[in-house]
Amino acid sequence: MTTPPDLLDFSGRRVLVVGGSSGIGNGIARAFLARGARVHVWGTRPGAADDANEPGSQLDGLHYTQVDVADTARIAAVPLGFDRLDVLVQAQGTVLYDRQECETAGFERVLAVNRTSLMACAARCHAALKAAVGAMVVVSSAAAFHSTRGNPAYNASKTGAFGLTRALAEAWASDGIRVNGIAPGLVETKLTRITTAHPKRLDAALRRIPLGRLGTPQDMAHVALFLASPMGKVRKDISAVKAAMLRLLHDIVARALHPHGSVGVSQEMPFAGLVNRAFQMGLADGPTAVHKATVARQLLRGYQPSGSLFPACRRPTPARAAREKFKAVLG
Structure with missing residues (x-):
C-alpha cells in the first residue's frame, strides 16, 4: 500500500x-x-x-x-x-x-x-x-x-x-x-x-x-x-470569501430593515446572532454571489422586523415594506 x-x-x-x-x-x-x-x-x-x-x-x-x-x-x-x-x-x-x-x-x-x-x-x-x-x-x-x-x-x-x-x-x-x-x-x-x-x-x-x-x-x-x-x-482567499459573505448579509439586512442603512439591536436576534447562525448552519464558505444570497435567505427566513430592531432615534420601516425591500435586494 x-x-x-x-x-x-x-x-x-x-x-x-x-x-x-x-x-x-x-x-x-x-x-x-x-x-x-x-x-x-x-x-x-x-x-x-x-x-x-x-x-x-x-x-x-x-x-x-x-x-x-x-x-x-x-x-x-x-x-x-x-x-x-x-x-x-x-x-x-x-x-x-x-x-x-x-x-x-x-x-x-x-x-x-x-x-x-x-x-x-x-x-x-x-x-x-x-x-x-x-x-x-x-x-x-x-x-x-x-x-x-x-x-x-x-x-x-x-x-x-x-x-x-x-x-x-x-x-x-x-x-x-x-x-x-x-x-x-x-x-x-x-x-x-x-x-x-x-x-x-x-x-x-x-x-x-x-x-x-x-x-x-x-x-x-x-x-x-x-x-x-x-x-x-x-x-x-479564504478570509475574503467569508468576510464578503458577512458584508453581503450586513448590506441585505440594513437595506431590508432600515431606510437609513442602519441596523439596531434586537433582543430577539441581534445582528451578531445572524452571523453566528451562518457558521452554525455551515453556510459561511460559499464563494459565489448566488450562494451568498441563498445564505441570506435562509438566515432571514422567519426573521421578522420589529420596533426593537432600531435605535430609538430612528424611525423603523414597517414590516411589510421591509420584506418588499428584502425581495428587491435579492432579486
Whole structure:
C-alpha cells in the first residue's frame, strides 16, 4: 500500500517571514522550520542574538536580516539572497497606546508598518514568488471587522491589510501565486501585553471568547502551514470569501430593515446572532454571489422586523415594506 505524501512537508522549500523575530511571526517561522523549510526572517533588531531571551522569540536555525519595514527604500534595496520563494508570510505589525495614534506622526508610523509595508514587501518578492509558483499569507487582525477604541491607525491599517489581501489574490492569480489572509483575534504576544498582563482586562477579554482562552502563535502557525501547503490550493482567499459573505448579509439586512442603512439591536436576534447562525448552519464558505444570497435567505427566513430592531432615534420601516425591500435586494 502506497504511503500518502505528507502535505505539510516543506523540505527543500524556501520561506520568508517578515516580522518573524517575535510573536505570531516567530511562531509561524518556527513551524515552517520544523517542517523542513529553509526559513528567512526579517525583523527590526540589529542581530539574531539581540533580545535572545525575550519570550516568544527564538531565532536559532533561522536566517535573520534586519529590515525596518517602515522604510520602503530599505525594503526595495535589501538583497533577497534567492531567486525563488515558495512562501512569503507577512506578519509585521505595531500598535501605539496612550492615544499616540490620534496624532499624525503616530498614525503614519503605524500605517507605514501595518499597511504600506505589506505592498512594498509583496512587490519586492513578486518575481521570486512567481518563479516558484508560490504562496503569500498576510496576517491581519480581527480588528479589520470591528472598531478599536483608542487605536484608529491600527484599525485602519488592519482593514487596509484585509483589502490588499483580496486585491492581490485576484491580481496575482494569473501568475500562479496564491494569496490568503489570517485575521487573528486576541493572541498572547508582546503587542497584547497591555491586555494580557492586566488581570481585569484579561478576565474581561476571556469572557468574550467562547473557548475561554487566548490564541497562541502556534494556533496561527497551523493556519499558515495549511494555507501555504497543497491543501490550501483548493480555496482562494479564504478570509475574503467569508468576510464578503458577512458584508453581503450586513448590506441585505440594513437595506431590508432600515431606510437609513442602519441596523439596531434586537433582543430577539441581534445582528451578531445572524452571523453566528451562518457558521452554525455551515453556510459561511460559499464563494459565489448566488450562494451568498441563498445564505441570506435562509438566515432571514422567519426573521421578522420589529420596533426593537432600531435605535430609538430612528424611525423603523414597517414590516411589510421591509420584506418588499428584502425581495428587491435579492432579486
